[in-house]
Amino acid sequence: MSTHKQIRKVVRYRGHVQGVGFRANAIHQGRGLTIQGFVRNEPDGDVLMDVQGPQEDVLELLKRVANSMERKINDAFIDDRAPLPDREKFSIHP
Template sequence: MNAIKQTRKVVRYRGDVQGVGFRANAIHQGRGLNIKGFVRNEPDGDVLLDVQGPTNDLKELLRRIGSSMERKINETLIDEREPLPDREKFSIRY
């Protein structure tokens, strides 16, 4: 049996993304998807999303976040990285 390929994406959202429920919305949009990682506010005003899981689940998460928060996002920077072992559930980091 083949293991599902894991992909990791580190995404930086820029715009009016803090203080608008962005992190809680990201967690909500991740429900039902097989993803692990975190979302957190950055000191510079950006929101950082660091998640991994099956490629299709990550694409769907980014689509959902982009669609639901499009009025708040001015720029989305996506970096693909090597998956990390032993990641925990998808959560908000403070």
């Protein structure tokens, strides 16, 4: 039986993650999933992804991004946060 528990993860990816299509890939990997939040480049060269939705969908996105960008990611730091109300669909933030 699947659960519809809502979770939120904030992930900071380190490595060669800017200028390689990381954000566009994250959006692509999120297609078909019920998720909200954003992915953006950080001034220090990291990429920050803040995503929430049903537990299965959020965890699936993290798995898809890790698998598709594994050669570019050196580290991924994941924080659990409380879900926020009224978030927009998953998109790239400037």
